[in-house]
Amino acid sequence: MSETITRRLPAWALRTNGAVVLIFLYAPIILLVVFSFSASRIPGQWGGFTSEWYATLFDDSRLQRTISVSVKVALVSTLLATVLGTMSALALERFKFRGRKVFDALLYLPIIIPDVTMAVMMLMFFSQAFDLLDSVFGIGLSKGFATIVVSHVAFNIAFVSVVVRARIAGMDATLEQAASDLYATRWQAFRFVTLPLIAPGVLGGALLAITLSLDDVVVTQFVAGPGSTTLPVYVFSLIRKGVTPTINAVSVIMLVASLILVAGSVGLQRANASRGRQQLRTPGGTS
Amino acid sequence: MKSMKFRLAGVAVTGAILLASCGGDSSSDDAAADEPAAEESTSEATGADCAVDQVDGDLYLYNWSEYIDPDLKTAFEEQYGVAVIEDNYDSNEAMQPIVAAGNSGYDVIVPSDYMVSIMIEEGSLQALQLDAIPNMANLDPVFYPAPYDPTGAYTAAYQWGTTGLGVDLTVLGEDTPRTWGLVFDPELSANFGGNITLLNDPRETIGAALKYLGYSLNTTSIEELDEAKALVADAVARIAAFDSDQYDELLVSGQTQIAHGFSGNMLYGIDEAENPDDYTYFVPDEGGTIWTDNMALPFDAPHPCTAHTFINFILDAENGAALTNWNLYGSPNAASEPFIDAEVLENEIVYPADRSKLEFITNTGDFETNFSDAFSEAKG
Amino acid sequence: MSVGIAEAKRERSERRRGFLLALPSFAYMVLFFAVPLIIVLVYSFATRTSTGSTALSDWNLDAYRKLGEPIVRNVVVRSVILALVTTVICLVVAYPFAWFCAHQRPTIRNLLLIAVMIPFWTNFLVRNYAWRILLSNGGPISSFTEAIGLGETNILFTKTAVVIGLVYAYLPFMILPLYASIDRLDRRLIEAGRDLYGSGSQTFRRIVLPLTMPGVIAGSILVFVPSMGAYVTPELLGGGKETLLGSYIVTQFLTARNWPVGASLSFVLMAVMLVSTIVYFRSGGKNL
Numbered sequence: 001m002s003e004t005i006t007r008r009l010p011a012w013a014l015r016t017n018g019a020v021v022l023i024f025l026y027a028p029i030i031l032l033v034v035f036s037f038s039a040s041r042i043p044g045q046w047g048g049f050t051s052e053w054y055a056t057l058f059d060d061s062r063l064q065r066t067i068s069v070s071v072k073v074a075l076v077s078t079l080l081a082t083v084l085g086t087m088s089a090l091a092l093e094r095f096k097f098r099g100r101k102v103f104d105a106l107l108y109l110p111i112i113i114p115d116v117t118m119a120v121m122m123l124m125f126f127s128q129a130f131d132l133l134d135s136v137f138g139i140g141l142s143k144g145f146a147t148i149v150v151s152h153v154a155f156n157i158a159f160v161s162v163v164v165r166a167r168i169a170g171m172d173a174t175l176e177q178a179a180s181d182l183y184a185t186r187w188q189a190f191r192f193v194t195l196p197l198i199a200p201g202v203l204g205g206a207l208l209a210i211t212l213s214l215d216d217v218v219v220t221q222f223v224a225g226p227g228s229t230t231l232p233v234y235v236f237s238l239i240r241k242g243v244t245p246t247i248n249a250v251s252v253i254m255l256v257a258s259l260i261l262v263a264g265s266v267g268l269q270r271a272n273a274s275r276g277r278q279q280l281r282t283p284g285g286t287s
Numbered sequence: 288m289k290s291m292k293f294r295l296a297g298v299a300v301t302g303a304i305l306l307a308s309c310g311g312d313s314s315s316d317d318a319a320a321d322e323p324a325a326e327e328s329t330s331e332a333t334g335a336d337c338a339v340d341q342v343d344g345d346l347y348l349y350n351w352s353e354y355i356d357p358d359l360k361t362a363f364e365e366q367y368g369v370a371v372i373e374d375n376y377d378s379n380e381a382m383q384p385i386v387a388a389g390n391s392g393y394d395v396i397v398p399s400d401y402m403v404s405i406m407i408e409e410g411s412l413q414a415l416q417l418d419a420i421p422n423m424a425n426l427d428p429v430f431y432p433a434p435y436d437p438t439g440a441y442t443a444a445y446q447w448g449t450t451g452l453g454v455d456l457t458v459l460g461e462d463t464p465r466t467w468g469l470v471f472d473p474e475l476s477a478n479f480g481g482n483i484t485l486l487n488d489p490r491e492t493i494g495a496a497l498k499y500l501g502y503s504l505n506t507t508s509i510e511e512l513d514e515a516k517a518l519v520a521d522a523v524a525r526i527a528a529f530d531s532d533q534y535d536e537l538l539v540s541g542q543t544q545i546a547h548g549f550s551g552n553m554l555y556g557i558d559e560a561e562n563p564d565d566y567t568y569f570v571p572d573e574g575g576t577i578w579t580d581n582m583a584l585p586f587d588a589p590h591p592c593t594a595h596t597f598i599n600f601i602l603d604a605e606n607g608a609a610l611t612n613w614n615l616y617g618s619p620n621a622a623s624e625p626f627i628d629a630e631v632l633e634n635e636i637v638y639p640a641d642r643s644k645l646e647f648i649t650n651t652g653d654f655e656t657n658f659s660d661a662f663s664e665a666k667g
Numbered sequence: 668m669s670v671g672i673a674e675a676k677r678e679r680s681e682r683r684r685g686f687l688l689a690l691p692s693f694a695y696m697v698l699f700f701a702v703p704l705i706i707v708l709v710y711s712f713a714t715r716t717s718t719g720s721t722a723l724s725d726w727n728l729d730a731y732r733k734l735g736e737p738i739v740r741n742v743v744v745r746s747v748i749l750a751l752v753t754t755v756i757c758l759v760v761a762y763p764f765a766w767f768c769a770h771q772r773p774t775i776r777n778l779l780l781i782a783v784m785i786p787f788w789t790n791f792l793v794r795n796y797a798w799r800i801l802l803s804n805g806g807p808i809s810s811f812t813e814a815i816g817l818g819e820t821n822i823l824f825t826k827t828a829v830v831i832g833l834v835y836a837y838l839p840f841m842i843l844p845l846y847a848s849i850d851r852l853d854r855r856l857i858e859a860g861r862d863l864y865g866s867g868s869q870t871f872r873r874i875v876l877p878l879t880m881p882g883v884i885a886g887s888i889l890v891f892v893p894s895m896g897a898y899v900t901p902e903l904l905g906g907g908k909e910t911l912l913g914s915y916i917v918t919q920f921l922t923a924r925n926w927p928v929g930a931s932l933s934f935v936l937m938a939v940m941l942v943s944t945i946v947y948f949r950s951g952g953k954n955l
Contacts, residue, residue, distance in 0.1 A: 013763070014763055014766065014767040015767070017760070017763045017764055017767065018763075018764055018767045018768075018779075021760060021761075021764045021783075021838070022782065024835065024838075025782075025783065025786050025835070025838070026786060027801060028786070028794050028797030028798055028801060028835070029785075029786045029789065029794075029797070031797045031800060031801060031807070032789065032793060032794070032797045035797075035800070040559075041559050042536050042539060042540050042556075042559055042560075043533075043536055043540070043796055043799070043800055044540055044799075044800035044803060044806065045540055062373070084691055084692040084695060085692065087688050087689070087691060087692055088688075088689055088692040088693070090688055091685050091686075091688035091689035092689070094685070095681060095682065095684060095685020095686075095688065095689075096681070096682060096685060097682045097683070097685035097686035097689065098682070098686060099686070099689075099693070100685070100689070103689055103693050103696075105941060105945075106693075106696050106697070106700065106701060107692075107696065108940075108941055108944055109700065109704065109937060109941070110696075110700060111888065111889065111892050111893075112892055112936070112937045112940040112941060112944075113704075113933065113937060114896045114912075114913065114916045114917075114933050114936070115896065115913075116916055116917045116920050116921070116929070117707060117916065117920070117929065117930070117933040120384065120707065120920055120926065120929070121703040121704060121706055121707045122703055123384060123385065123388050124388060124703065124706050124707075124710075125699075125702065125703035125706055126390075127388040127389050127390055128706070130390055131389065131390075142390055142392055143390060143391075143392065150699055151699070153695070153699075154695070154696070154699040154700050157692050157695065157696065159889070161692075162844065162885045162888070162889060163843055163844050163847055163885065164847075165881070165885065166844040166845075166847045166848045166881045166882045166884075166885040166886075167844075167847040167848060167850075167851060169848070169881035171851055172853075197851075200846065200847050200850050200851075201847040203777070203780070204780070204843035204844065204846060204847045205843075207780070207781070207784045207839075207843065208839070208840065208843055208889075210784075210788075211784055211787045211788065211839070214787075214788055215787065215790075215791040217791070217792075221376075221381060221385075222384070222385060224374075225392050226347040226349070226372060226374055226391070226392035226393055227347065227372040227374065227392075229374050231790065232790060232791060232792070234375070235790050235792050235793065236377060236792055237351075237352045237374075237375035237376055237377045238352045238353065238375070239352075239377060239532040239533070239792065240351060240352055240353075240377050240531075240532055240552065241351075241352050241353035241354075241552065241555070242532075242533070242535070242536060242555075242556070243792065243793065243796065247790060247792075247793055248793060250790070251789035251790050251793050252789075254788055254789055254790075255785065255788065255789055258785050258788045259785065262778070262781050262785070378921065380921035380922055380924065381921060383924075384921075387720065405718045405719060408718045409718050409720050484906075487902065487907050488922075489918075489922060489923075523908055526906070526908070527823075527824050527906055528824045528905075528906025528907060528908065529902070529906060529907040529908060530902075530906065530907070533799075541804075541805075542803055542804055542823075650717075650718065650719075652717035652718070653715075653717050655717075655719065655923065655924070656715070656923045656925050656928075658923075659918050659919075659922050659923035659925075660738070660923070662918075663738055663742075663910045663915060663918060664738050664910075666907070666908060666909055666910045667741065667909055667910065
């Protein structure tokens with residue numbers, strides 16, 4: 001990286017800020033891990049060590065079902081939203097076409113709309129659309145996995161698109177143009193030049209999408225069918241009687257699982273990096 | 288069948304949008320009025336005769352969380368050879384639109400009193416086939432028929448409880464006055480400034496203020512409501528939080544000293560405390576809320592016979608007792624009494640001796656929005 | 668002439684390409700977002716019945732009139748201030764962090780980015796509860812400040828707690844787009860700027876900041892907007908003692924069961940936000 005800037009923004013200040021941010025982000029997580037081993041049901045009271053909550057977790061088939069629904073919904077909706085969101089980001093930043101402004105505005109609405117409004121509107125939409133399909137075509141549909149995914153994609157396209165656009169905006173298009181002259185097909189130009197260039201934005205968008213999907217309560221609650229609830233909805237419904245430390249245990253397991261996943265993907269990246277693909281990154285990015 | 292009409296009207300609206308037709312302004316009303324056939328067919332489909340103990344599929348239960356002894360669910364599954372699939376909600380208001388929209392997929396729901404009357408009026412519940420529920424006779428006459436379901440045609444009471452104050456006796460003393468003044472009297476409550484939680488619920492919290500003033504919970508007088516609003520607004524400065532969920536835990540972990548909440552939850556929290564004797568719960572002398580939760584069938588319950596069988600199962604004397612022993616809420620089931628643990632039955636928190644000043648919250652109709660507005664305004 | 672025709676042809680095919688690229692998501696958004704939204708729009712002109720359902724008749728503007736009441740104005744002003752404070756804090760903290768991330772080796776860079784997200788793959792409610800414990804009377808933070816001689820800090824159920832909670836909840840929303848735009852900075856430009864302006868702060872103001880503006884804008888929107896509508900965090904950490912926009916809307920839809928007012932409020936809110944977003948974007952793109 002450029003040394004001139006490093007001299008101006010002292011490295012130690014950046015490093016301290018980085019450390020503070022990470023401590024801030026992980027303080028509640030550490031607490032959560034600790035209390036997942038506390039025998040007391042009262043939050044914040046240490047009741048001695050126990051692994052009881054992990055045991056109940058493995059016995060609780062309902063909890064396991066909600067976790068599996070959550071993970072499936074998150075993966076499927078993130079995949080769809082990332083593809084659609086990236087496509088729309090490219091279209092909006094790189095092309096002029098009819099209806100562009102309308103599309104642009106439409107893509108902001110899911111970010112702006114209050115949760116509960118979206119929840120109510122999706123509920124009404126599905127129930128009325130299903131009634132319509134039933135009365136006109138005799139197709140009987142019901143809410144469940146698909147309606148949750150459809151709703152999550154509906155708000156996540158917008159979020160992915162915003163992050164990817166932040167990456168593309170102002171990015172020099174000459175490289176891509178050169179590439180499209182160089183490579184035989186548009187697809188190749190996209191695959192070997194554009195995609196690597198926007199990859200950090202796409203990754204960021206995907207991370208945001210998966211997080212939003214894993215965290216959504218209100219919309220999911222209204223569009224889920226019987227027996228198809230996600231983990232956050234289940235947890236939210238528990239708050240009246242008190243969220244048991246089992247939920248802390250669930251969080252810890254999710255944490256460990258994602259850490260394993262990350263470790264795996266870092267390994268994968270190393271392998272890729274050694275194949276030399278990193279050269280296609282922005283100039284100076286690897287120094 | 289009002290909600291049915293709305294739904295059909297909605298279908299018309301969606302249809303209009305989907306087909307991008309420029310229908311006239313009255314098209315949706317016409318559609319609603321012209322659809323009696325669809326209405327009848329629905330009520331026929333769900334109105335099939337059910338026999339006692341008949342099942343017609345798995346049971347999809349939409350209930351408050353942790354509100355049924357898991358052993359009861361297992362017993363039902365084993366006895367009738369069906370699975371019980373349970374989802375939970377955390378408020379009547381979150382459950383109601385989901386059920387009213389139709390296609391919810393649930394067979395049995397457990398709405399509270401005022402919500403029952405709303406859902407009956409909107410046509411969201413289907414009438415029970417009383418022949419299929421012989422155990423209905425077990426219900427205490429106080430709860431059957433109940434004021435919110437005066438003909439007893441739609442619901443069977445599930446549990447009942449009160450709303451009052453949980454207090455830390457080590458701070459307030461054993462002989463603490465049992466009054467809403469602990470919250471609303473500026474002098475009395477000043478001692479506990481910053482250590483009080485109130486329910487984050489317009490009807491309950493404004494209702495408590497109304498009771499303190501000697502009015503009805505269900506007043507439709509704007510003057511009385513304004514007085515109550517002023518009391519709540521004044522109390523905001525002295526309270527720690529509006530909290531409908533963790534008040535019991537905040538109380539027994541020493542974060543607060545007075546907690547406005549529901550009897551069973553409070554008792555549950557107190558049981559978890561290191562020294563349960565340090566805490567108690569009471570309904571203040573001025574009176575408070577009594578409430579029930581009730582089993583009912585959504586208008587489009589897919590497995591109505593299993594639902595009836597389940598209601599009958601819960602209303603069984605021993606099963607009803609098991610429910611109360613597990614939930615620590617009062618049982619509306621008179622026949623259950625011999626089977627309820629003595630310590631629960633004799634517990635004043637579960638079964639207060641004097642119930643004369645308890646009042647149900649009822650739907651005040653068009654006045655209802657005044658309660659939520661007053662609550663928002665009291666907070667500022 | 669023939670050159671002009673070729674040019675026009677090329678442009679047409681470019682337009683078609685752009686349209687085709689946008690089409691799948693455009694169609695998706697129309698079917699699964701715009702159409703449902705129209706249903707809500709219809710509701711905003713309807714009437715609440717005495718049971719709290721919505722009568723699709725007697726179309727009127729009552730729900731919009733209600734938005735003129737002082738309570739709505741108070742709620743909006745308070746929420747805007749809260750959202751602004753949250754956004755500014757997030758920006759100030761996230762910018763150097765994103766900068767730091769963008770200047771690591773690729774492996775570490777991605778690791779850091781994911782490290783930012785991992786806490787958010789736990790449960791939202793559980794994280795708020797954890798903050799409740801951290802901030803409580805006699806909790807870890809209070810014990811810490813007491814131990815270092817600053818005395819007890821009782822932050823729980825204050826506005827500070829709400830801000831901490833919101834910054835926590837939305838910090839990643841700021842970091843991600845900032846990172847995405849800082850990472851694509853061409854370092855040669857910065858060096859050129861150094862030569863031109865001499866001082867680092869000048870280079871930052873005139874070159875780095877304008878070039879990363881898309882990230883700043885995207886991040887600010889992603890933080891500001893949800894902070895405006897947040898209601899669980901303010902209630903859990905702030906004690907719900909002030910009515911904020913998010914909880915006011917929830918109250919309208921659920922507690923008061925007044926869908927016309929909930930819908931009208933949502934629409935006005937969305938319209939205002941959309942317009943100000945567009946204005947913000949335009950000004951951000953050109954002036955800064």
